[in-house]
Amino acid sequence: MKLAACCALCTLGLATYALTQNSPALSDGGDGLRLVAHNENLAAGFPMSRAPIELTNPHEGDARAVETGKQLFIAYNCIDCHGADGSGAMGPSFQDGRWHFGGSAGAVFESIYQGRPDGMPSWGGRISNDQIWMLTSYVRSLSSADVSTDNFTGATVERTGH
Amino acid sequence: MMRASSVALVALLACACSKGERSATDTTGAAPVRTVSGTRIAFPHAGPAGEWQMPAGDYSSSRYSDLNTITAANAQNLHVAWTFSTGVLRGHEGQPLVIGNTMYVITPYPNVAYAIDLATEGQPLKWKFRPENAQQAAGRACCDVVNRGAAFADGKIFYNLLDGHTVAVDAQTGNQVWRTRMGDLARGETITMAPIVVKNKVIVGSSGGEMGVRGWIAALDVATGKEVWRAYNIGPDRDVKVGPKFKPFYAHDRGKDLGATTWPGDTWKTGGGAVWGWLSYDPDLNLIYHGTSNPGPWNQDQRLGDNKWTAAILARDADTGEMVWAVQTSPHDLWDYDAVNENILVDLPIKGQTRKVLVHFDRNGFEYTIDRATGQILLAEPFVPMNWSDGIDMTTGRPKTRPEKMTAEGKNVKDICPSLEGGKNQQPAAFSPQTGLFYVPTNNLCMDFESRRVTYIAGTPFIGAMAPEKGGPGGYRGEFMAWDATTGKKAWGIKEPYPVWGGALVTAGGVVFYGTLDGWFKAADARTGKLLWKFKVGSGVVGNPVTYTGPDGKQYVAVYAGIGGDMGLLIAGDVAANLPYDVRQRGTTLPDLSRWTSWGGYLFVFSL
Numbered sequence: 171m172k173l174a175a176c177c178a179l180c181t182l183g184l185a186t187y188a189l190t191q192n193s194p195a196l197s198d199g200g201d202g203l204r205l206v207a208h209n210e211n212l213a214a215g216f217p218m219s220r221a222p223i224e225l226t227n228p229h230e231g232d233a234r235a236v237e238t239g240k241q242l243f244i245a246y247n248c249i250d251c252h253g254a255d256g257s258g259a260m261g262p263s264f265q266d267g268r269w270h271f272g273g274s275a276g277a278v279f280e281s282i283y284q285g286r287p288d289g290m291p292s293w294g295g296r297i298s299n300d301q302i303w304m305l306t307s308y309v310r311s312l313s314s315a316d317v318s319t320d321n322f323t324g325a326t327v328e329r330t331g332h
Numbered sequence: 333m334m335r336a337s338s339v340a341l342v343a344l345l346a347c348a349c350s351k352g353e354r355s356a357t358d359t360t361g362a363a364p365v366r367t368v369s370g371t372r373i374a375f376p377h378a379g380p381a382g383e384w385q386m387p388a389g390d391y392s393s394s395r396y397s398d399l400n401t402i403t404a405a406n407a408q409n410l411h412v413a414w415t416f417s418t419g420v421l422r423g424h425e426g427q428p429l430v431i432g433n434t435m436y437v438i439t440p441y442p443n444v445a446y447a448i449d450l451a452t453e454g455q456p457l458k459w460k461f462r463p464e465n466a467q468q469a470a471g472r473a474c475c476d477v478v479n480r481g482a483a484f485a486d487g488k489i490f491y492n493l494l495d496g497h498t499v500a501v502d503a504q505t506g507n508q509v510w511r512t513r514m515g516d517l518a519r520g521e522t523i524t525m526a527p528i529v530v531k532n533k534v535i536v537g538s539s540g541g542e543m544g545v546r547g548w549i550a551a552l553d554v555a556t557g558k559e560v561w562r563a564y565n566i567g568p569d570r571d572v573k574v575g576p577k578f579k580p581f582y583a584h585d586r587g588k589d590l591g592a593t594t595w596p597g598d599t600w601k602t603g604g605g606a607v608w609g610w611l612s613y614d615p616d617l618n619l620i621y622h623g624t625s626n627p628g629p630w631n632q633d634q635r636l637g638d639n640k641w642t643a644a645i646l647a648r649d650a651d652t653g654e655m656v657w658a659v660q661t662s663p664h665d666l667w668d669y670d671a672v673n674e675n676i677l678v679d680l681p682i683k684g685q686t687r688k689v690l691v692h693f694d695r696n697g698f699e700y701t702i703d704r705a706t707g708q709i710l711l712a713e714p715f716v717p718m719n720w721s722d723g724i725d726m727t728t729g730r731p732k733t734r735p736e737k738m739t740a741e742g743k744n745v746k747d748i749c750p751s752l753e754g755g756k757n758q759q760p761a762a763f764s765p766q767t768g769l770f771y772v773p774t775n776n777l778c779m780d781f782e783s784r785r786v787t788y789i790a791g792t793p794f795i796g797a798m799a800p801e802k803g804g805p806g807g808y809r810g811e812f813m814a815w816d817a818t819t820g821k822k823a824w825g826i827k828e829p830y831p832v833w834g835g836a837l838v839t840a841g842g843v844v845f846y847g848t849l850d851g852w853f854k855a856a857d858a859r860t861g862k863l864l865w866k867f868k869v870g871s872g873v874v875g876n877p878v879t880y881t882g883p884d885g886k887q888y889v890a891v892y893a894g895i896g897g898d899m900g901l902l903i904a905g906d907v908a909a910n911l912p913y914d915v916r917q918r919g920t921t922l923p924d925l926s927r928w929t930s931w932g933g934y935l936f937v938f939s940l
Contacts, residue, residue: 247786250786251471251792260475288468291791322924322927
């Protein structure tokens with residue numbers, strides 16, 4: 171019961187922020203993206219379901235969203251924290267298959283929307299939800315399978331000195 | 333314990349002593365030192381020789397100690413005396429302080445302070461202080477969440493928090509005395525540098541040169557934490573404190589509001605020029621010396637002009653912050669060559685004359701020997717492989733740049749040496765009057781540099797460039813060297829497989845100490861560079877060794893082991909993400925380093 175109440179709160183939070191946003195610009199901004207329905211724009215009031223709502227990316231599977239997301243990744247300075255191609259620098263890598271706050275489309279959307287405590291700024295309200303979804307598409311496209319083992323044996327070891 | 337006001341007094345008294353003598357308070361392990369003729373550390377060790385009261389041991393930033401029990405003849409017998417885990421797995425730059433029988437340790441973020449009782453077996457804590465420190469600071473710091481140490485005066489420990497605060501802690505009780513907000517985290521201002529205390533003022537400066545900050549240096553009252561003065565490094569004269577006292581040596585540095593007019597429009601407002609490096613102080617001239625960071629953004633097309641006073645060495649009046657002279661080592665910097673490295677204040681014989689100089693090993697690859705009263709460059713020679721310049725024009729003080737190495741938007745310039753990490757970075761050098769030599773931890777890296785347009789968004793990086801690095805020429809990526817700043821020549825060098833990112837310590841025992849990224853702590857003969865001893869510590873070393881006399885009368889050497897800082901970025905896939913077990917290699921700069929070290933957070937203490 172306690173858990174369900176908590177989920178309802180989270181859901182309410184999501185619903186509230188989604189509703190306070192203007193709808194994303196629906197015009198064709200030159201990138202040819204189709205008009206989309208936004209699942210995050212929930213009806214007012216408590217949702218009927220007690221299960222947490224998993225947001226889905228309206229651009230899921232659209233290669234053009236990945237390409238636009240890549241341009242946004244540079245335009246919004248994501249690149250200088252997360253590195254070229256999301257290889258990691260000040261901020262974590264997107265390539266290693268490890269997600270500190272979840273790797274689902276909805277979780278990545280939330281990370282960008284809300285920000286995260288280690289310094290990730292909150293972009294919700296500063297850029298459109300549609301752009302956040304396209305950033306989500308790009309970021310998730312960078313991920314490769316997690317590799318648990320690094321075996322150094324037999325690897326070329328570059329050393330001089332000593 | 334010594335109060336701040338008497339530190340300056342002792343410094344003045346000691347100046348009056350003849351060469352090689354030390355003040356009467358130095359009783360532990362001190363001995364008359366034979367010095368190279370005409371060579372002198374400008375201002376002596378703070379407090380007794382057996383203590384380490386300032387980040388660099390003295391106002392001169394010499395990192396020299398009169399302790400001489402450990403010698404070149406017996407250093408091979410060094411062994412671990414005790415260790416301490418700081419509880420933090422991040423880059424441990426900086427160094428502990430030793431005052432009386434207490435050692436003070438500051439950790440990387442969350443910037444915990446420990447007071448360790450050296451007089452009791454097992455080194456129990458006297459206290460532990462955990463400051464309030466905003467977690468989002470961790471992601472606003474460009475280059476790991478380091479802290480470079482504390483200062484001591486008036487019975488208080490002063491240090492900076494990553495989230496932009498300066499705190500004073502009672503050295504006896506560990507209680508916070510005051511806490512002052514100095515930086516704005518929302519604009520990317522963090523603080524990582526070690527303060528110094530000058531005449532009842534704590535001097536601190538900002539980090540954030542990669543975040544479009546407007547860099548500053550400020551003085552706080554020791555007793556209350558109230559800001560006494562603050563000087564910006566860019567902007568109009570009023571803000572940068574340029575007035576009647578400002579007498580730069582070179583003509584192009586004279587003029588009205590150069591800190592604003594050498595920038596297009598109001599780009600100076602987000603132009604960087606932070607003060608995240610080391611501070612020095614000359615009590616005779618009453619001048620504080622500090623460097624300023626790179627201009628922002630890295631993309632030079634967005635900030636045409638000299639971009640004063642970024643990438644510069646500045647001399648300021650300690651009482652008011654007024655600028656007295658300036659030398660811009662990299663005017664209109666094109667390569668992220670901050671000038672924040674330490675300025676070592678020494679007297680050196682140059683062309684038959686003893687000169688009061690400041691010696692500075694710049695990121696741009698040149699060693700500068702500068703008259704510290706006037707700002708005149710007396711000598712500037714490259715100390716690492718360097719290919720962007722044909723040397724420093726001694727009539728203007730400006731570097732002669734090679735067109736083919738000049739970066740610009742849309743260009744990808746290949747093979748620039750040194751890389752943006754510099755020929756030397758934050759890892760401080762040391763100076764010994766016994767040998768007249770500087771002991772310099774250096775990098776040998778090169779880079780490609782590709783600039784692009786970037787938009788200023790508060791609290792996000794304002795960089796606009798990619799600069800992948802690689803090993804420099806010669807098959808090594810770092811060298812620990814002895815350097816003669818009177819001639820601009822290397823005396824000896826120990827080549828290292830990785831950049832030497834830890835600082836140096838040199839002692840009257842003729843021994844020089846340093847640590848390596850692959851986790852070796854080493855002792856070498858200060859005269860010859862012969863390796864005397866090495867020990868594999870628990871993590872890569874990016875900290876600076878100190879030495880002190882324990883309550884048992886023995887000489888100890890202490891150093892942090894905990895890889896990180898900018899070099900930590902090169903080993904870990906997850907730098908800012910609290911996943912310390914993830915040490916997979918990334919990039920190509922140091923492809924094999926993660927085989928030799930993992931994150932750590934230790935203090936190692938050695939003795940004979």
